[in-house]
Amino acid sequence: MKNQVCMAMACLFLAACGGDGTKEMKLETIPLGVAFDNQTELKASDCFKKIRYVALETTDSCLVGQGAHATVLNDWIVVTSGRDRCQLFDKRTGRFVRSIGHVGNDPEGYSNVYGGWQNPYTDQLSFPGWKKDIVFYGTDGKFDQIWTSPIPAGVFPARAVFDYLDADLIAGYYPATDSLPAYVALFRGDEIVRVDTLLAEQKDDGAVTPNDIAFISVLKSGADGMMVIKYKDNKLAAYSLGNSCFWHAGESLYFRQSYNDTIYQVSAGEALRPVRVLDLGTHGWAYPERFEDKKDAIYPTIFLENEHVILFRFMTNVYNDKRKTYNALYRKADGSVKVCPFDDKITDDMNGFLPLHPLSVSVSGEFAAVLPAEEVVAWFEENAGKTDIPAEVAALKQVGEEDNPVVAIME
Numbered sequence: 572m573k574n575q576v577c578m579a580m581a582c583l584f585l586a587a588c589g590g591d592g593t594k595e596m597k598l599e600t601i602p603l604g605v606a607f608d609n610q611t612e613l614k615a616s617d618c619f620k621k622i623r624y625v626a627l628e629t630t631d632s633c634l635v636g637q638g639a640h641a642t643v644l645n646d647w648i649v650v651t652s653g654r655d656r657c658q659l660f661d662k663r664t665g666r667f668v669r670s671i672g673h674v675g676n677d678p679e680g681y682s683n684v685y686g687g688w689q690n691p692y693t694d695q696l697s698f699p700g701w702k703k704d705i706v707f708y709g710t711d712g713k714f715d716q717i718w719t720s721p722i723p724a725g726v727f728p729a730r731a732v733f734d735y736l737d738a739d740l741i742a743g744y745y746p747a748t749d750s751l752p753a754y755v756a757l758f759r760g761d762e763i764v765r766v767d768t769l770l771a772e773q774k775d776d777g778a779v780t781p782n783d784i785a786f787i788s789v790l791k792s793g794a795d796g797m798m799v800i801k802y803k804d805n806k807l808a809a810y811s812l813g814n815s816c817f818w819h820a821g822e823s824l825y826f827r828q829s830y831n832d833t834i835y836q837v838s839a840g841e842a843l844r845p846v847r848v849l850d851l852g853t854h855g856w857a858y859p860e861r862f863e864d865k866k867d868a869i870y871p872t873i874f875l876e877n878e879h880v881i882l883f884r885f886m887t888n889v890y891n892d893k894r895k896t897y898n899a900l901y902r903k904a905d906g907s908v909k910v911c912p913f914d915d916k917i918t919d920d921m922n923g924f925l926p927l928h929p930l931s932v933s934v935s936g937e938f939a940a941v942l943p944a945e946e947v948v949a950w951f952e953e954n955a956g957k958t959d960i961p962a963e964v965a966a967l968k969q970v971g972e973e974d975n976p977v978v979a980i981m982e
Contacts, residue, residue, distance in 0.1 A: 601901050604852025606908035613911040614920045618880055619981040625665040627975035633667035635975045639941045643933035644689040648978055651684040671696055672708045679714040681706040691934045692738035721761050734817035736824050742837050744816050767843045806862040807890045811872050819934055820876035830858040864890040877936030882929055924964045925950055938981040944974040
């Protein structure tokens with residue numbers, strides 16, 4: 572293992588010092604800055620072709636907790652909630668199937684239900700362990716394995732972030748430290764498959780000790796979390812909570828680094844390939860400016876992509892009380908971008924029902940949003956005299972205030 576790590580570090584050194592042989596190519600540009608300056612309403616018909624609603628079964632044995640998050644995994648809906656609940660429901664009927672694993676400091680336990688992923692190629696669900704490792708379960712509810720990265724995952728706040736590439740490979744992003752530039756590595760089990768360095772200027776982000784910190788703020792703005800550290804030298808630094816750098820679209824894995832406007836595609840056979848660029852205009856936030864409280868600077872937090880669109884969120888003014896979160900839509904067919912405040916949600920102009928907040932997207936392109944039962948009930952009370960309710964929406968009249976949420980699946 573030590574030899575493998577040493578080889579990886581050697582590869583990093585050579586890659587960082589070597590010349591850039593990448594051919595210059597024209598990148599697909601997403602004009603986000605202009606759209607931010609010209610905000611408009613975001614409608615479901617802008618984003619989706621159809622919406623389907625799945626009322627999750629409600630029994631004493633499968634109650635969904637607060638802060639529910641839903642993801643489509645092949646024939647199932649994976650719902651995580653609270654700190655310790657991961658539940659599997661049938662995607663077609665909403666019937667409860669089973670719970671997956673448990674939080675516990677035992678050989679098969681994980682630390683929480685967030686920060687992992689669901690792999691559609693293997694039907695595996697992953698969760699963060701207790702020792703910078705990853706705990707895997709199958710959709711059958713059985714414990715599979717614990718995986719530890721062959722390259723140490725680092726320490727706070729420069730901890731590595733992991734995601735799957737395919738059925739065999741795991742990708743890891745390692746932020747820069749005081750001795751190494753940032754890089755992306757691919758692993759097959761204990762094997763290091765490849766290592767790609769990122770911008771050489773992005774270094775000197777070494778480990779933070781308690782003596783360096785004045786205070787830490789954990790922010791919840793919209794659906795995304797962020798941690799802001801104030802250092803004793805009065806510098807401020809923003810860090811997304813969870814995986815904000817990797818996302819999937821079909822069989823493709825994409826990567827974006829904070830304070831870098833380039834989006835890369837990750838593959839096993841070649842180095843990171845730049846494919847898109849976010850044009851932030853006057854709202855850009857470059858790496859050398861990362862400690863500055865820059866007015867209206869855009870900080871992307873999450874990307875959800877399928878064959879037709881990219882839905883993503885970003886925050887502005889993250890260091891002050893004017894902090895705000897936005898939804899953005901990029902349509903691939905015409906290159907258009909729309910931006911609206913997160914709190915305005917996505918208006919359902921297709922069914923005239925509750926507005927939508929997509930939380931995830933599957934490799935098959937199905938977005939998922941959670942509609943709390945109490946909001947469903949309130950909508951029917953407010954629209955009691957409405958006669959032109961679509962049949963699929965009308966079927967949700969059976970939902971009670973104490974029931975599990977409804978999951979909206981959008982394609």
